[in-house]
Amino acid sequence: MPPAESAPAYITALDVLDVRFPTSESLDGSDAMNPEPDYSAAYVVLRTDDADGHQGHALAFTTGRGNDVQANAIDALAPYVVGRSVQEVCADLGGFARSLVHDPQLRWLGPEKGVMHMAIGAVINAAWDLAAKRVGKPVWRLLGEMAPEELVGQVDFRWLSDALTPQEALEILRKAEPGRPERIARLLERGYPAYTTTPGWLGYSDEKLTRLAREAVAEGFTQIKLKVGASIEDDVRRMRAAREAVGPHIRIAVDANQRWDIQVAIDWMRQLAPYDPYWIEEPTSPDDILGHAAVRKGVSPIKVATGEHVANRVVFKQLLQAGAIDIAQIDSARVGGVNENIAILLLAAKFGVPVCPHAGGVGLCEMVQHLAMFDYVAVCGTLEDRVIEYVDHLHEHFVDPVRIRNGHYLAPTMPGLSAQMHAKSLDDFTYPDGPIWASRTSPPAAVSIERRRVVVVEGF
Amino acid sequence: MPPAESAPAYITALDVLDVRFPTSESLDGSDAMNPEPDYSAAYVVLRTDDADGHQGHALAFTTGRGNDVQANAIDALAPYVVGRSVQEVCADLGGFARSLVHDPQLRWLGPEKGVMHMAIGAVINAAWDLAAKRVGKPVWRLLGEMAPEELVGQVDFRWLSDALTPQEALEILRKAEPGRPERIARLLERGYPAYTTTPGWLGYSDEKLTRLAREAVAEGFTQIKLKVGASIEDDVRRMRAAREAVGPHIRIAVDANQRWDIQVAIDWMRQLAPYDPYWIEEPTSPDDILGHAAVRKGVSPIKVATGEHVANRVVFKQLLQAGAIDIAQIDSARVGGVNENIAILLLAAKFGVPVCPHAGGVGLCEMVQHLAMFDYVAVCGTLEDRVIEYVDHLHEHFVDPVRIRNGHYLAPTMPGLSAQMHAKSLDDFTYPDGPIWASRTSPPAAVSIERRRVVVVEGF
Numbered sequence: 079m080p081p082a083e084s085a086p087a088y089i090t091a092l093d094v095l096d097v098r099f100p101t102s103e104s105l106d107g108s109d110a111m112n113p114e115p116d117y118s119a120a121y122v123v124l125r126t127d128d129a130d131g132h133q134g135h136a137l138a139f140t141t142g143r144g145n146d147v148q149a150n151a152i153d154a155l156a157p158y159v160v161g162r163s164v165q166e167v168c169a170d171l172g173g174f175a176r177s178l179v180h181d182p183q184l185r186w187l188g189p190e191k192g193v194m195h196m197a198i199g200a201v202i203n204a205a206w207d208l209a210a211k212r213v214g215k216p217v218w219r220l221l222g223e224m225a226p227e228e229l230v231g232q233v234d235f236r237w238l239s240d241a242l243t244p245q246e247a248l249e250i251l252r253k254a255e256p257g258r259p260e261r262i263a264r265l266l267e268r269g270y271p272a273y274t275t276t277p278g279w280l281g282y283s284d285e286k287l288t289r290l291a292r293e294a295v296a297e298g299f300t301q302i303k304l305k306v307g308a309s310i311e312d313d314v315r316r317m318r319a320a321r322e323a324v325g326p327h328i329r330i331a332v333d334a335n336q337r338w339d340i341q342v343a344i345d346w347m348r349q350l351a352p353y354d355p356y357w358i359e360e361p362t363s364p365d366d367i368l369g370h371a372a373v374r375k376g377v378s379p380i381k382v383a384t385g386e387h388v389a390n391r392v393v394f395k396q397l398l399q400a401g402a403i404d405i406a407q408i409d410s411a412r413v414g415g416v417n418e419n420i421a422i423l424l425l426a427a428k429f430g431v432p433v434c435p436h437a438g439g440v441g442l443c444e445m446v447q448h449l450a451m452f453d454y455v456a457v458c459g460t461l462e463d464r465v466i467e468y469v470d471h472l473h474e475h476f477v478d479p480v481r482i483r484n485g486h487y488l489a490p491t492m493p494g495l496s497a498q499m500h501a502k503s504l505d506d507f508t509y510p511d512g513p514i515w516a517s518r519t520s521p522p523a524a525v526s527i528e529r530r531r532v533v534v535v536e537g538f
Numbered sequence: 539m540p541p542a543e544s545a546p547a548y549i550t551a552l553d554v555l556d557v558r559f560p561t562s563e564s565l566d567g568s569d570a571m572n573p574e575p576d577y578s579a580a581y582v583v584l585r586t587d588d589a590d591g592h593q594g595h596a597l598a599f600t601t602g603r604g605n606d607v608q609a610n611a612i613d614a615l616a617p618y619v620v621g622r623s624v625q626e627v628c629a630d631l632g633g634f635a636r637s638l639v640h641d642p643q644l645r646w647l648g649p650e651k652g653v654m655h656m657a658i659g660a661v662i663n664a665a666w667d668l669a670a671k672r673v674g675k676p677v678w679r680l681l682g683e684m685a686p687e688e689l690v691g692q693v694d695f696r697w698l699s700d701a702l703t704p705q706e707a708l709e710i711l712r713k714a715e716p717g718r719p720e721r722i723a724r725l726l727e728r729g730y731p732a733y734t735t736t737p738g739w740l741g742y743s744d745e746k747l748t749r750l751a752r753e754a755v756a757e758g759f760t761q762i763k764l765k766v767g768a769s770i771e772d773d774v775r776r777m778r779a780a781r782e783a784v785g786p787h788i789r790i791a792v793d794a795n796q797r798w799d800i801q802v803a804i805d806w807m808r809q810l811a812p813y814d815p816y817w818i819e820e821p822t823s824p825d826d827i828l829g830h831a832a833v834r835k836g837v838s839p840i841k842v843a844t845g846e847h848v849a850n851r852v853v854f855k856q857l858l859q860a861g862a863i864d865i866a867q868i869d870s871a872r873v874g875g876v877n878e879n880i881a882i883l884l885l886a887a888k889f890g891v892p893v894c895p896h897a898g899g900v901g902l903c904e905m906v907q908h909l910a911m912f913d914y915v916a917v918c919g920t921l922e923d924r925v926i927e928y929v930d931h932l933h934e935h936f937v938d939p940v941r942i943r944n945g946h947y948l949a950p951t952m953p954g955l956s957a958q959m960h961a962k963s964l965d966d967f968t969y970p971d972g973p974i975w976a977s978r979t980s981p982p983a984a985v986s987i988e989r990r991r992v993v994v995v996e997g998f
Binding site (some may be wrong): 113140146147148150151182187188190192193195197231236237238239240363366391392395399400 | 576602603604608611647649650654696698699765799822824826847853856860
């Protein structure tokens, strides 16, 4: 491959930017646990001294406050990557990922969860973006054309062997290998099915909800999603309105964003059952494996989905082992990057559970489409009951934005992970000094949800 | 109570310090996953304008690199606390804790796990330190003398109701209420049983191990702990040597610090079984509830213990529901402060599982003794099979250090949470500018565990 023969190059810098969008002003993205999110990115750029000029771009997504903490955590990783050989990193991304995840001091901050793990995931994803650009392929295709043995080498099997061994992973990948070219061709022709959350934000009026739901169906979507969990009366009314708007053949998923305890989830969903919800997403704590299993039993045949806040492969492993979920919702920016998501895709394939990725936010659609397409091409080998979430916000800020046609994600063709943002967007939305924020008199500083007396003191 | 009648006072500042101890130089604290820790504290001070002059001190513990990330996360909480009424915060610490934990934007960074959750825990603990100083009591006694209803008000029951309701919590506390005065008297007289990890660090020679083990027995300890998990041959030899040194009646716990997969844990422990290990601690991932349940089944009658890396009450809940642990090891600085630990103590009491706190590090012994003593006084009501970990490092830096007599923690009598460090220690060990670090030519910057070429670039 060309990069292996190029002159030695090194990673020269890891840049981090705190980028925030004032989405709370329109209630886009509002749900039962996130009433006023400002969608934000702790944005990372890996720079090199290679003559090819490629950089690695990726991001960790947050909902506003705390994006500085996330950016600081990424910045703390600079000494781990700056000075490394570009060729060596790109030739062994599995080893690169493990060297960050297993650092014996950093791991205390997780292990493998929360801010530090998302920071590591962002840097790993930036390395994948760089590696894919160097070979001139979108990441989904780079992965989808890798040998099964090389894919197995991307995975950290620590703590997985009771559910998935390297040999089993290899068998899953080998089984899917013969059909790869056809599936790649199909992706390039028709894309990957999407569903849309755009109609269902909790802050939207019924009129807006039903109008957007009808538009979604007209645009070719066969599944929409509604946020629920704040008020059962409102949810019954909204669910009924949505069902009437889209008719009986469109799937309507609902999403409680962790709002409920177990019995509340079961009781609530029984009241929505007459309107045929397809899945209930995040009914309770993302850490509650046994709780999800109990909810699943209690709401059957409504499906249970979760994953956007599932911290790592060990929690996904157990959700699958416990029969706690019908649908695994990977997220591109929550876990340890592409590598850990390969592990999760393999686990889901082992247990026969469809992966329907979480997306939205900032750049999550752009990044996660690569993982879903790889899953189809080289892991699960099917599109049956598979859909990627789609939310039509903020794509205009990306150099290679997702393209939706007839309810499908078109396969990206530009090299990389599609996470790169326009330089002007990065400049405009940098917090707190970019022009978008500098012009706002009341930036979203800390506000207690209990509305106690809070004074923001200069200097913090 | 006096504070309620004092003149209105406000929290005026939240100070954060990055304090690190170069413990890696002596291999104190070395284990199978932490070969070279530099025990560190992201140290927090809540300052007020009250005439009483009290401040709230607490810390989040880390093992070196990343302590800056942890400190940054605490700093990001300043706008949430600065300007609040001291009287209101101290009168409703449960509400204060929930206002931090439930912030709808910050929670994306967890939820309730990792860096952000530990930061919140440190601030909550600092508020408890402040509140206890204001009423002139050590925290264990402040808690141990609170009405059951007020204790229930400290707990965030979200996601717990399938295992513990507020009413059940109240019943547990009421049942223990009559014996409180006797138990307080007993604590003041004899203290709380301890076990010691000092002999068993992985980096110690067999000679040092057996010498320290004999010394521990001579000092009155009835339980010691050995780190295991790097080499089965070494562990068998060390376990045999320790058993020969202490005789058959001293309990020897072993601690793998998450090193193993499930079957490895079971096989390894079967090889140590002839030397009668009392518990196996952290056999695998702290997130692996089902894995711990499988290990427990596989190694019985050896007990299974975990908790120092258990991210929150929801994971503890499941470890108890699944029958995955024999011993719950709370940590004072991992979860959402005193409040979440009250929830965990109540859960453990509900399931009849003894709590044997994790300690060591920096200040963890100082803080967690308050929780264990409160547990004895007002929750579980017994000392049977209860021990607090003791490690004899770094106590000299604390204003109110733990006092060990005849293998027991003596009950603290100074007001507060005992987390306050001497000003000189804070100055000396501040990283990277304190004199201890400034004099070191090679501060412990990032080193890849794979020993790849890493260059630390000026400016990071």
